[in-house]
Amino acid sequence: MYPGVAIIDYGMGNLHSVYKKLSGLKVRAIMATTPAEVLKADKIILPGVGHFGKAMQNLKNLGIYDSLNEAVLVKKTPILGICLGMQLMANESEEGNEPGFGWINARVVKFRIQNQLKYKVPQTGWNSINICKESSLLTNIENQSEFYFLHSYCYEGTEPVDRLTTTEFEYEYVSAVQKDHIFGTQFHPEKSHQQGLQLLKNFIQI
Amino acid sequence: MFRPRIIPVLLLNENHLVKSQQFRNYRYIGDPINAVRIFNELMADELVFLDISATRNKRTISYDMVKNIGEEANMPFCVGGGIRELTQIKEIISSGAEKVIIGSYAVENPGFIKKASNEFGSSTITVCIDVKKKLFGKEQVWTLNGSKPTGLDPLNFAQLMEKNGAGEIIVQSIEQDGKMNGYNLKLTKHISENLSIPTIALGGAGKLEDLKKAFIEAGATGLAAGSLFVYYGQNKGVLINYPEKKDIQFLYEE
Numbered sequence: 001m002y003p004g005v006a007i008i009d010y011g012m013g014n015l016h017s018v019y020k021k022l023s024g025l026k027v028r029a030i031m032a033t034t035p036a037e038v039l040k041a042d043k044i045i046l047p048g049v050g051h052f053g054k055a056m057q058n059l060k061n062l063g064i065y066d067s068l069n070e071a072v073l074v075k076k077t078p079i080l081g082i083c084l085g086m087q088l089m090a091n092e093s094e095e096g097n098e099p100g101f102g103w104i105n106a107r108v109v110k111f112r113i114q115n116q117l118k119y120k121v122p123q124t125g126w127n128s129i130n131i132c133k134e135s136s137l138l139t140n141i142e143n144q145s146e147f148y149f150l151h152s153y154c155y156e157g158t159e160p161v162d163r164l165t166t167t168e169f170e171y172e173y174v175s176a177v178q179k180d181h182i183f184g185t186q187f188h189p190e191k192s193h194q195q196g197l198q199l200l201k202n203f204i205q206i
Numbered sequence: 207m208f209r210p211r212i213i214p215v216l217l218l219n220e221n222h223l224v225k226s227q228q229f230r231n232y233r234y235i236g237d238p239i240n241a242v243r244i245f246n247e248l249m250a251d252e253l254v255f256l257d258i259s260a261t262r263n264k265r266t267i268s269y270d271m272v273k274n275i276g277e278e279a280n281m282p283f284c285v286g287g288g289i290r291e292l293t294q295i296k297e298i299i300s301s302g303a304e305k306v307i308i309g310s311y312a313v314e315n316p317g318f319i320k321k322a323s324n325e326f327g328s329s330t331i332t333v334c335i336d337v338k339k340k341l342f343g344k345e346q347v348w349t350l351n352g353s354k355p356t357g358l359d360p361l362n363f364a365q366l367m368e369k370n371g372a373g374e375i376i377v378q379s380i381e382q383d384g385k386m387n388g389y390n391l392k393l394t395k396h397i398s399e400n401l402s403i404p405t406i407a408l409g410g411a412g413k414l415e416d417l418k419k420a421f422i423e424a425g426a427t428g429l430a431a432g433s434l435f436v437y438y439g440q441n442k443g444v445l446i447n448y449p450e451k452k453d454i455q456f457l458y459e460e
Contacts (some may be wrong), residue, residue, distance in 0.1 A: 049326070121209050126208075
């Protein structure tokens with residue numbers, strides 16, 4: 001399965017654990033920092049932790065913003081965005097002024113929590129997913145499985161057809177999306193025990 | 207549904223695990239990587255690693271150690287010990303940790319928390335507040351592994367940390383450390399009900415009932431413990447352990 005999975009390395013944290021999980025699955029993966037590496041890959045993982053606006057700027061500064069668009073929109077390379085990586089796929093975010101990729105028609109907003117005694121932001125910890133549609137990304141993953149979440153911002157206004165899972169944190173929000181070959185999870189599969197590994201395995205096999 | 211996390215806290219002294227009582231009497235527990243493997247099997251929610259001699263020895267937690275932990279761990283983990291530079295945070299995060307824990311240096315330089323959360327996002331920055339009463343005095347924040355009183359009020363300091371962008375606060379009772387007779391619930395509640403970010407209770411948990419109280423009575427959404435997860439039985443034999451799902455149904459109660 002050459003040339004393998006490109007994990008986009010754009011200075012936004014925590015690539016090592018994704019890389020190690022793929023190695024554990026015997027998958028060839030590289031940390032990609034150049035347009036050529038992005039365009040050569042047959043799968044792309046866009047991880048990320050941190051600030052939305054800064055992340056988009058980093059991608060542009062590295063010159064891989066355009067090649068990501070080309071890989072995803074023209075070459076139709078399957079892509080998995082994780083956490084901030086999923087958020088970058090939306091049109092825009094309340095976190096910073098940079099527009100997102102706009103691959104998924106939604107916006108990213110800060111959690112709108114009423115009961116702040118009970119629901120502390122960032123949402124930090126384990127929560128369950130409600131599966132909204134069938135997808136090869138969720139093969140052998142049970143409805144209501146628990147995954148690890150760590151975020152202050154979430155999707156809003158997602159088209160029903162793109163909703164893959166929802167999660168409740170005072171209210172129900174979209175915690176994973178899929179539009180054709182474009183996948184995003186707000187939770188961290190690389191930190192979610194066996195169910196997380198299964199999801200990564202599913203993505204590799206798409 | 208969202209539920210609180212149960213978090214084993216593992217203390218590192220150089221490259222081995224130790225456990226203390228009241229921040230003293232360190233006892234050798236074992237090899238950290240072996241512990242991570244066991245916690246993987248037991249499906250722990252999250253792990254915390256604190257290098258207790260880093261600040262005193264003017265060094266930071268070993269990046270190689272963080273990398274080794276990151277390669278093994280199937281769950282999120284956060285690490286602390288001697289962090290006082292943004293570049294150190296960058297190294298630790300890219301080695302696989304979710305979050306860093308800042309203790310003494312947050313007191314010394316509260317503005318650092320603002321810088322760090324701007325750079326890496328709030329959800330990456332955890333502040334650990336060690337609390338103890340001074341003889342005939344009030345509860346206050348202590349630094350340098352419990353050796354230096356600061357005169358700071360724990361809640362005021364926690365609120366300053368929230369304002370500066372910390373993503374969560376660990377409230378650790380120095381007096382309760384290793385005692386296994388319950389958390390300082392009053393302190394935990396006082397802090398959790400006045401913050402909008404998560405509060406993690408630490409220090410004193412000796413049974414699952416203690417975790418339940420910290421969640422239900424004191425509002426902590428992170429339930430952390432050391433001794434509870436490394437000792438077993440009355441004689442405190444070293445045995446890494448973690449509750450099974452059926453034993454922690456209280457986490458799912460509304």
